Each structure stands twice: as structure tokens, then as C-alpha cells.
Amino acid sequence: MDEINTLDRPAAGGPGPIRRTALHDTLVNHLRDMIIEGNLEPGTRLHEGQLGEQLGVSRTPLREAIKYLASEGLVELVPSRGAVVKRFSGKDVQDMLTVLRNLEELAGKLACQLASDAEIAHVRALHDEMVRRYKAADRLQYYKLNQDIHTAIVRLAQNATLADIHQMLQTRLKRIRFIGHEGPEKWAAAVAEHEEMISALEARDPARLSDVLGRHLANAWERVRSAL
Amino acid sequence: MDEINTLDRPAAGGPGPIRRTALHDTLVNHLRDMIIEGNLEPGTRLHEGQLGEQLGVSRTPLREAIKYLASEGLVELVPSRGAVVKRFSGKDVQDMLTVLRNLEELAGKLACQLASDAEIAHVRALHDEMVRRYKAADRLQYYKLNQDIHTAIVRLAQNATLADIHQMLQTRLKRIRFIGHEGPEKWAAAVAEHEEMISALEARDPARLSDVLGRHLANAWERVRSAL
DNA sequence: CTTTTGTATTCTGCATGCAGCATTTTCCAT
DNA sequence: ATGGAAAATGCTGCATGCAGAATACAAAAG
Secondary structure, eight states, X not given: OOOHHHHHSOOTTOSSOOOOOOHHHHHHHHHHHHHHXXXXXXXXXXXXXXXXXXXXXXXXXXXXXXXXXXXXXXXXXXXXXXXXXXXXXXXXXXXXXHHHHHHXXXXXXXXXXXXXXXXXXXXXXXXXXXXXXXHTTOHHHHHHHHHHHHHHHHHHTOOHHHHHHHHHHHHHHHHHHHHOOOOHHHHHHHHHHHXXXXXXXXXXXXXXXXXXXXXXXXXXXXXXXXXX | OOOHHHHHSOOTTOSSOOOOOOHHHHHHHHHHHHHHTTSSOTTOBOOHHHHHHHXXXXXXXXXXXXHHHHHHTSEEEETTTEEEEOOOOXXXXXXXXXXXXXXXXXXXXXXXXXXXXXXXXXXXXXXXHHHHHHHTTOHHHHHHHHHHHHHHHHHHTOOHHHHHHHHHHHHHHHHHHHHOXXXXXXXXXHHHHHHHHHXXXXXXXXXXXXXXXXHHHHHHHHHHXXXX
């Protein structure tokens, strides 16, 4: 049992006037996590009554959260039959990676012009930490830092729309990447690509950064395709 | 008074089992149109009671539609204060156009490989019709066909994600473009660019198509920037 | 006249109730 | 036993009700 309303209240007496997160946001995030982490598998029907009871909320805010996620593309609305967790085909994933690749290539170019030295240093720090996790074979933290780095580079482009869409695609793909467990040699290759990314960014070489980001995501498809 | 429930019922006795559009979809489309066409200006508060009465629906489905549009980025949710029509700054528009440009460049490349001759001919037909509207100085239909052509080209890329995101950005920008009334010479230039697009597509020249689509959208910024 | 404080109103957020559609179960005929 | 119709159940979709927050208003103090 994981009632959501309890998660909602922040520790009392915390410093500063912490604005209590609206239930809507909490619900959306919670459901999104459940989908990404596989607690709700693709094709699963989102049962309003049952889910609501499980989360400790009534159907109304739950339905609103579901509509929000539908617009995000994580669930599908079937008239008179509720909502189901969207299932992505192999081609869907390939299509998403194609777009993601193009967006990151753009972000790379922009980042080289717009990023400050401090920001680049921060990305380098993330990278170093990721390499440490890699050497420790800590897959979970490695994945997390990996995504953080991509997100960070995109943010350097200082384009809100770009960042939003990138985040959306990243979220949709998160579940897939969770599954795709590449072997040691491909993992090493991915780390090497990251190293090259950072160095291109530090050199502020847009063409090279864009190029390596593109290759990186092209390879990503190879890494996840086996998982369908 | 434009009650939405009446629009909902299709003409009785029509051929085939026409599935009645769910109210949710109807509401979303209606609100979207109201925002795009400027009936609801940026910054306007979406009053649940008032809007609901005006449209002839209760607050519940209306709230769900608003949440959907929020995820789409057309409205902004303010905790405990409802929803307001999102206002886009000049930089926001510029950012959106930057991303749109990149997406269309990608679509152009893919379209050249994947489109059938018949599909290309269809785009050409749209273009010819658009030119007729241009010569007739029918701005409204010209705009509509203009957007249709861009949408059609993106569809040729056969990438659902690409099409979805493109559609989303196109929608957000629709309102802005509605306002941006360029002078005769810029209008002529836009038509010329379109002509070049179609000819590059017919020649299946990815580099040229990508290039002209990019220039076209770079110029689009010039055309709307005055409207802020 | 401006600022502030207390009150009243309005609106949002969430829960619940009810009607209609979908699905499942039951029962009868073959 | 099997196919099918009809009842029964469960669920979604929408409307309404109620509590609490936000805002608007008004009166009083500076």
C-alpha cells in the first residue's frame, strides 16, 4: 500500500515556506514513475476505482492526471473503455530515437556557442562521476548519470522548447532503456562516446559534438533493439 | 452561445456506424481552437464555472480537457488559482521556430527517401492550390494550405513521433502566425520558397529540400518578429 | 488620502452520486 | 455439451456537493 497523500506532506518545520506540491502534480509524477519503472506494464488498463483506492485518492483527480499523461503520450484513451498504458513497437522506438538524435545534434551545436565555462565544467563533473560508477559496475547510478548528462547538455542550449521535448522523449524511452542491458564491450563503447562528447564540448567544437551525439544515439538503437 | 453538446451529435441516419466523438476530444479541440483563434487571449483565466456554462458542460469534463491542454503546453496550471492561457515571449517563439526548423529539415531528408511518387504529386497539388489562393489574395485559405503542405511533407517522413511533435509546435505557433501579416514582397518570397521546396522534393534532393525548409523557417521568424 | 485589517464572496480542488455502455455470467434451447 | 440470448455486474463518463484557499471589498487606522 503506498498512499500518495502521505507522501505529499513535507516534513513539518522544514526551513523556508515550502509550497505543498499540488496533488495533481504528485499524482502525475507517481503514475509516470509507475509506468516507467514497469509497475504498470504496457497494455494494462488503468482501473480508476482500484488505482484510486490504492493511491488513496478519489477518481476525479486521478482521471485528470490520466488525461494529462495521455497528452504526454504515455497512456492511450479508449472511449468508454478508459485508459491503457501505451505500448511502443520497435518502429516507434526507432522513430523516437531518430527524433531524439536530431534534437541532441541541434542542442550540441547551440551548447557550444552558449554554454559558460562553469556550466561545461559541471557537465564534466557529472561525466567523471559517471565513469566512477561505470568502473564500480553500478548500472543503476550509471544510467541515471548518463541521462543527467544528456539532459544537462540539452539545457546548455538555452531553449525551453527543445529541453521540454527532449525531456518528453527521454521519459518515454526511459522504460525501454531500463530493459536494454548491453554487454560489457558495448557498455565500454558507450562510455568512450561520452568521453568524446565531453571533450568536444570543452573544445566548443559544434560539428564534432553534434557528430558524436548523433553516433551515440545511433548506437543506442543497436543497444536496445534486442530488447524489442 | 455556442453549446458544445449540440455540435457533438452527428446527423442521424448517416451511413455507417459513426462512432460519436467522445466529449473529451470535442472539448479539447474546441478550447484549442478558441485559444488559437484568439477568443481566449494569453493571460486569460479559464473560469471553470463560466466557461462550463457557456459551453454547456459541467466542470468535471472541462477540467479534464484543461489538464490535457496543459500537458500540450497551451495553458498553464497555477496551483489553487486555476489555469490561464499561456503567453509566449519573443524568445519562446524563436525557440519554437528553431526546433521546428530542425524537425522539418529532418523530415525533408526522410521524405526524399520514403515518399511515393503519388504522395509527392499530392503535395504538388496542394501547392498549386495554395498558389491559386495566393494569386487571389485569399490570405486565410493561403495560410491553411501553407500549413497543410508543411504537415504533409512531415507525414511523408513516416515517423509518428516526428509528426506528433511537429503538429504540437505548429499548433502553438498557429496563433502567432495568424497575427504576423507580412507585406506583399515577403509574401511573394514565401511563395517562391515553397515552389523551391516542392521542386526539391520532386527531384528527391534531400540536401536541397532540407536547406530550403531551413531557410523558409529562418525567414518565418523575420515575418512574425514584428508582431512580437 | 493611503494603508491595513477583517470580512464576505468567489473559485478551485476533491469526493460522491447516478446514468449508460461494456463485459461477464447465467440460463435456456438445441 | 454447446451456442446464444438475456440478465447481472462492473466500469466509465458526467453532474453535483462541499470544504478550503484566494481574492475582492469594506471599514478603520495612520
